[in-house]
Amino acid sequence: MTRRIGWLAAKALSVLLVAASMAAAQPSAHDRPFSPFGIGSCYINNRSLKDMQRWMPQMEAIGITTHRTPHCDWGALERAPGEWDWTELDAQMDYLDEFGFRYGCLLIGNPGWNEADPRGHLPVNNLDGWSNYVTQLAQHVRGRTNWLEVWNEPPNFTGKDQTPEDYAKIVVAAYDAAKAVDPDFKIGLAAKSVHVNYLEQVIRAGAKDHFDYVVLHPYEVLDGVADDTGCEAVFMNIVPVVRKMLAHVNPAKQDVPVIFTELGASADAGADRQAHALVKAYTMSIAQGVECLEWFEGRDGDSGPMGLIDREGNPRPAYHALATMIKHLGQYPQYIGWTRPNDQALAFAFQGASEPVLVAWSPDGGSSEIGFSQDVRLVDPTTGEATSTRQLQLGVAPMLVLAPPAAMLEDARANAARPLDWGGDYSDAQEVSITFGDQIIERGLHTRAGADVAKAVVAYGGSARAGDVPGGNAFIVDPGFLCYDSVPIEITIEVRRNEANDNSGFKLVYESQDGFKTAGTWYTVPDNQEWHTARFRIDDPQFVNYWGYNFLLQSDGNEYNKYLIRKATVRKLAE
Missing domain, CATH: 2.60.40.1180 (Golgi alpha-mannosidase II)
Incomplete structure (x- = not known):
């Protein structure tokens, strides 16, 4: 009997050792690569464990394994100088770990006890305090996550008077503090929308070599896809333009991961439209090499009907669409x-x-x-x-x-390595144009209104387009023709006043290295007796589609946009 008990004990120990060995062989959530199928949340659905419990189980049920961040706001963790409270953060991380989620941490905030910089929210007036916050947080989350995203959508939520240099100081301080804790920590350099111009400014202002991945929120570009305006080629160019910029200003970081920590579409314009946008967004993000897309958001919160599920927890078509994608594509689809x-x-x-x-x-x-x-x-x-x-x-x-x-x-x-075409190859073209009439002829130049809308708004017997059509005054050049490179161009617009001969005019606003700028001066359309050509020379374009278009004909309100457009042309000039 004693021998039998001893044998059973030995057998039980053997089973436990095998089980432990198998468990050790299984990678933890922290060790797994990010799945591209991620999720994020607004503030009111992410402040606490109780907030998470309202919606996270439904995300886990469809196979989502990546969450943007628990609540890591500086002021929530250090409520008074030197007094740290990790209770809620620990509860959230325990919950995420229980479900097997990977997650990062969003470094953000300026506690009320810190004297605010009158220029904005970035705590550049207390870099020692900010560095200590990053140090304390890195020490606390070490071994559970090593992805630290710096701020949300700069220059949003910074301050209108705070500069790229200010954000660079915050990034560098975070980088140095986190790497001192563990060199394996990764720092995310962020920008709103697809504001590649801003990223370049920040890198030049001091952030060079002080980041390990890039974060973008390309809502406006996705809107062009969701509105069926044919902007898929623009969306597919997001990662390539980031790589092009990095190769120019920070070659050592050219191949860092790109993550969309927010991207979504409102159900206000239709639940089916939201679902279609979701499928297209994940599809094209994975195709261009985005590390992870963290859809905004899981459940409706403080940002309107953006959720996969509504405030009562009812799934929308987008929820089912994401479940179907994960089921058939798997956690790690390989792009062909x-x-x-x-x-x-x-x-x-x-x-x-x-x-x-x-x-x-x-x-x-x-x-x-x-x-x-x-x-x-x-x-x-x-x-x-x-x-x-x-x-x-x-x-x-x-x-x-x-x-x-x-x-x-x-x-x-x-076609895997080829850019997605948009009606042709314009990489060697000297000019692109769009002509309005019974047939809309797009030769490398497009509008945010889309071809179908353009056909519906032609005027003067089908020979022109009304300048007051939504999206019809926002133009996009084919990314193959001009993207990021700053070469001199001339933009010409053939216009006339409307039938009523209303006083009308516009200024041309374009993407430059310093953001959007006005080209030349205000152009007043002379009359409606003939077609007139407005000409704008631009020496510093930098087209990256950070708001989903490259240049805009902008009138003051709706009073002066009563003009008609027959043709628009963008021509490269000799440097």
């Missing part, structure tokens, strides 16, 4: 390439969880039909329902095509 079936539809190919998957839709608000050489399974992301067919009628709603024909995958693979 893009293809344009029938030269109309747009499809991105991935090696998914168990088989190749195409994510396809029809851009520009149009429709197209795809024929397959074999039966394929189609999956509607918002319902998860699958059907078998050889014909697919595509509209703006994206569809998943499981196990597509090999020829389609090969075509996608051939």
Whole structure:
């Protein structure tokens, strides 16, 4: 009997040792790479463990494994000088760890006891205090996360009088403090929207070599996609333009990860539109190499109906769409390439969880039909329902095509390293243009209104476009023609007044190295008797689409925008 008990004890110990060995072999959430399928939250859904418990279980249920940040605000942790309270942060991290989530920390805040800088919110007047905050936080979260994002959307939430140099000081102080705790900490350099110009200014102002990843929030560019204006090529150029800028000003950091710690679409314009935007955003983010997209947000909070679920916890179509994507693409989809079936539809190919998957839709608000050489399974992301067919009628709603024909995958693979075209290759062109009429002719120049809207607003017998159409006065050049590089250009606009001969005019505002600037002076349209050409020479353009367009014809209110546009041209000049 004694021998039997001893054998059982030895057997039990052996089982425990094997189990422990297996557990040790499994990577912790901290050691796993980020899945691209992440989630984020507004302030009121992320202040405490109680806030998280209202919505995080529904995120975990569909396979989300990455969360932007628990609540790490400086003032919430150091309520008085030297008095640190980690209770709520620990509770949140314990909860995230229990669910197996990866997460970073957002370094932000200026506690009430710190004398504020009258110029803004960045605590540049107390860099010692800021550095100590980063040190204390890094010591506390070490081993649980090592990703530290510095501030939210600068120059938003900084101060109108605080400069890129001020933000650079905050970044450098955070970098030095965190690396002193552990060199493995990674510091995120951030900017609002796709404000690559601002990132460059910050790097030049002192942040060079003091960051390990780049953070962007490209809401406005996604809006162009969600509104079906054909801006997919602009969205697909976000990471390339960041890489181009880094290669120019900080080559050692050219290949750092890019993370979208916020990106979303409101359900106000339609729950289906939000779901379509989500599928397209994740698809194109993964395709261009974004490390993680943390959708904003999980549950409706203080920013309106942005959530995958509403305030009562009811799932929206976007929630189901994300669940379907994770199911079929897996946590770590491998990008194969893009293809344009029938030269109309747009499809991105991935090696998914168990088989190749195409994510396809029809851009520009149009429709197209795809024929397959074999039966394929189609999956509607918002319902998860699958059907078998050889014909697919595509509209703006994206569809998943499981196990597509090999020829389609090969075509996608051939395009993997090529920029997504937008009606042609304009990389060697000297000029691009858009002409309005019965047919809208886009030769490398586009508007935020989209081709379908343009067709609906032509005037003067189909020979022009009204200048007061929403989005019709915001122009985008093909990224292959001009992106980031600052070369002299001339922009010409052929205009006339409307039929009523109303007094009208505009100024041309464009993206430059210093942000948006006005070119020349105000242009008054002379009359409606003939077409007139307004000319603007620009010597310092830097087109990066940080608000989703490159230049704008801006009138004062709606009083002076009663003009018509026949043609717009952007021409490169000899330097």
